[in-house]
Amino acid sequence: MTEMSAKTRKTIQTQAENLSKKVEHFTKAEIECLIQHFNSLLADQVSRGKAAHGLDRGRFRGILQNVFGLTNAMMMDGVFRCFDKDGDGTVTVEEWIRGHAVFLRGTLDERMKYCFQVYDLNDDKYISKEEIFHMLKQSFIKQPTEEDPDEGLKEVVEITMKTMDHDHDSLLSFEDFKKSVQAENLLLEAFGTCLPDPMVISQIIKCINLSFLSDVQADNVYF
């Protein structure tokens, strides 16, 4: 960071200035830190000889796995889809910051929206039984007594559907999802881990804050 040229610093500062107006939950200083982190990740990618305006899927998944501790491939794809708002296959710096806002400091509402989007595999605004089944497919470890391990899973999907599907249309709309999560917060990540662990979150936040401790205003901290 110290050997950063004045010019880059200037760019980052303007970038941060702009983004801090668009993205909630972060101070300008924090955004600067996140941008730097993004840039360094991007630089790795560039050095491997690729286009430079955003992180590609593979790189992004690597980060999810190493930094945020997400392991489920299907979930990671979903997370990428959510980060990559414009669907161009790369995560730009703005998308990066926005994603982090939800990851690190998202309100319950924002998190619900985010999770729903991850779980809505075909992006039709509904989560169907098939989608749930698909997401949970790997979740039953062993079933020595059962001939068909899917049987139990099917049943779990049925039960879950029964409790979450408030309008009884056999599909989970966002409203259904929201209602259920508000009643029982545990259902936020109902169909797979797609948010970082609270420990990871607090570690990352500590990292961000540590580098700009002096700039952080006490009353601006939400977390």
Place this chain on the structure above:
Amino acid sequence: MGLTLTRAAQWTTSSSGTAKLESTPLNESLLKEILEFVEKIGSKSPQEAEHVFEEPLQWNTTLVASHFKKGYNTRGSTVKSNEKDSEGNPLLQLSPPSLYVRNFSQLSKLLHVAKDRKLQEVQACLEENRDPMVNILGWNFISKLDRTRSPPEVPIDASEKDVKVKLFILLQDIDKKILNKLVAEISEQVQLDPTIVTKEVELFKQCCTEGEERLLKSLRYTSDFEFSNGCRAPLWRQALGEICYLVIEPCDGEILNITCSSAGVFLNAGFQQEGDESHYERKSDFYEDLASLLKNRSPHFAENINKQVVDGEERGRAQKSEKQQENIVHQWERLQRALYGRKKCDTCQRWRNLGVLTVCGPAEEEKARKSSVEKKRPGARSRMKAELSASYSPGHLSSQRTKTSAGAVVEEQFSESSSETEEEEEQPERRSETNPDLPSEYWQIQKLVKYLKAADQTVTVLVLCAMMELDLTKETCQLAIQDLGGLEVLLNLLDTNDIRCKIGSLKILTKISQNGFLRQTIVHMRGLQRMVNNLDSPVKELQALAAETIANVAKDRRARRTVRHHGGIRKLVKLLDCIHDSANLRANMEKDLEVARCGASALWSCSKSSKNKEAIRKAGGIPLLGRLLRSPQENMLIPVVGTLQECASQESYRVAIQTEGMIEDLVKNLRRDNDELQMLCASAIFKCAEDKRTRDLVRSNKGLQPLVSLLAKADNKQLLAAATGAIWKCSFSMKNVAIFQESKALQTLIGLLTDQPEDVLVNVVGALGQFAQKPANKTAICNGGGIKALINLLNGTNQALLVNVTKAVGACATEKDNVAIIDQLDGVRLVWSLLKNPSTEVQSSAAWALCPCIENAKDAREMVLFLIGGLELIVHLLKSTNNEVRTSICAVVAKLAKDKEILGVLTDRGVVSLLAELINTTDNRLRCYLAEAIGHCCMWRNNRASFGEYGAVGPLVRYLESKDTSVLMSTAMALYQLSKEPSNIITMHEEGVVQQLIHLTGSDDSKLQEFAAGCLRNIRLLSLANQRAACSNENP
């Protein structure tokens, strides 16, 4: 009646022509019920009986014209009744073989005519009129009641409608009555259920091995899909009670197609082609289980089954069998138990459905109806159709609630009755007190637990959420979770790293740990350790839940100890530290407070052990509790004050509560409108107010007034006990009594002397005893009827209460006029008899109460001598080993001895020697009263000498070294009395009494001076006399 017929009656399954009622005992009793109803309707509700049916009931009768006599118009073989309806049609018409009847009164008459054949007539009538309700009331009427039923509505005449409705209600009533009766009958017959079948099948599957010993070649289900209720039959067959279909290939003979239904096991026609319904038809008798069917059909099986079981058992006993074999034996035993004693069942599944009729709501019903209508297909399902077309009565359709509400509903029906076999036969030795009905939740929980064991964290959370949806406050659910191994899984989850799983598990544990039985198991399974481990998680929600669960579990001693031993107290105290001054943590405040609240709740539970109280203090809990005591939230204050009041039994806490200014907060919270909080605050004050400074603090913080106002909530006994307790302790300060009296506490307290639980009475009486220290109050208590209630309480057995009552009575007796009242009410005798109480406390306090009674009695001599054996009792108690008792009895003796006659009796009983024996005591109070008693006993000359002989004088002189003025006073008095006996003077003189007495003459107290001087005078007189005698001796 429609309901009974379509649902309860057992129709033959023959597809040709009209269905017949099978001749079963159940049908018979059903027919009898209907018959009775029809026969009586004419007399019971004549108006309804006259109502003309919309359509005549028509059937082929066996009656002929000759049967009909009076009131009928017979022409050839046709018969017409004389009675006609408004349009002139006869109400009964017979044109052989058909018979038409148009109202109930005719029906009833007809049955009368039919005599011994009436049962057959009813049967024929019902068989040919499968929907009699429609005939009787008309389609329109029925459809009006039941909107979903088709044809267009036609206006119905109002008055006619009235009768119709009445008739309809009548029919419904009888319907219900019959059903209830039949349900009661069939409920005695226990039936097969999916679990038993599954177990049996599993067992036989293991028997399908290779080689000679095998029992069967193969066994398979026709369908791999298992519904959530454990059934495999299609839903619409499940409604008929069928559970699953099996294809079994025995070692000998042809393949068996078997239907397992709740009524039993039977052979079916076999599946030839899909969609053909005929294979469901029963081809054999019912067998009570699979084994008996197989035994019957396959000789090989019958021969080998017993051998295998015996083999298995033997091997099992020898303890070298393979696991599988052991398993078989075990399962066999269980199965045998489950099946043993089960009656032969040949009832239809439909019966079972009757049991759940009442729980079926209209909404579900309608949904179900739609679904069943969809399924309506021509052909072999004519029976189903018959049911459908008759489905107008509320609740009727529950058996057909199939497709949409699927598993759960059907399951509910199954478990409703199937449960009995399961619980009764399998678990009686384990827990005989539990309800024999297993609810549907049992099966649900069984499944969920199974899934929990096989799921990763994501699905685990889903399953936990599903479990939370169940009513976990129900004991059956709680026990089911324990019995099915769920508790273990839940506790194991606490050891994982997944926060969401832990949270989910704790959410369930908090609820189910309300059950004492489960709490024990949790402690056994090291559950508390795991919860304690989670207390220092960085996730607040987890901390809070863990603490909350500990609060629930730590309700017995062992659990509390476990928490302490695992460092739980320290961690819990740490949770209380939630108030940070820094403003930036505002957002987290709520979570922090919740954590602190749960921590306080857990500490409250734990603080019932004294070692835990100490541990909380050592962990620095007191200041933290003090800080939380200023919290504005009641839900926070309750556990905090709860902990404090629990701990206030310890001196260190009382001091802390006083010195850290908590009294102020406690008083403040007394004014909150929350009974529990008020109770806890009052209780804390109760425990702390033994200390004078605390009492003063309560007063200076204006806490006395709210305490009195709590007395108004006399319905809440706990609150009342705490409030009266606090008042009692606070009234030890007379300043407080004055303030209490300003708010008319005295009157209220007197009012509380009757009809209260003992713990309230103890406090009320204690307070009255304190109030009675003021002379004015003594009269007030006596005049206000208080004394009568108090004396009544002397008959009780509660020792704490008796102590307080005697104190109060004693306090009242210090007023002269009161003693007369007390004596009149037999109070003195009662108090006196309490000297026989085993408790020394009661003894002494009774003795203290007697003192003023004796002193103030108009004629003490008469009063005392009247009490036969009373004086012996007093003398006897001087032998007590308890100093307080001795002291109080000495006081009584001192009062009694004032009367010469009584003193005579006492002396005869040996009071002198007993008093003399006490002389070497070091207890100042005892010395004081002992000296007084000795002094008073010296009224008799002989006694004075006796005291000397018993060696009481010397030690008594040494009492004068005491600094206690009251001891000095009574000793001086006693010495003065004793000095009237010359031999005593010698002893006194030897003990060097003169110097001390001279010193005492310089006292401020004139009485003391007098006694000292009097004693000196006696000594002087003796020595003068001595000198004189010496002189006279020298100079005779």
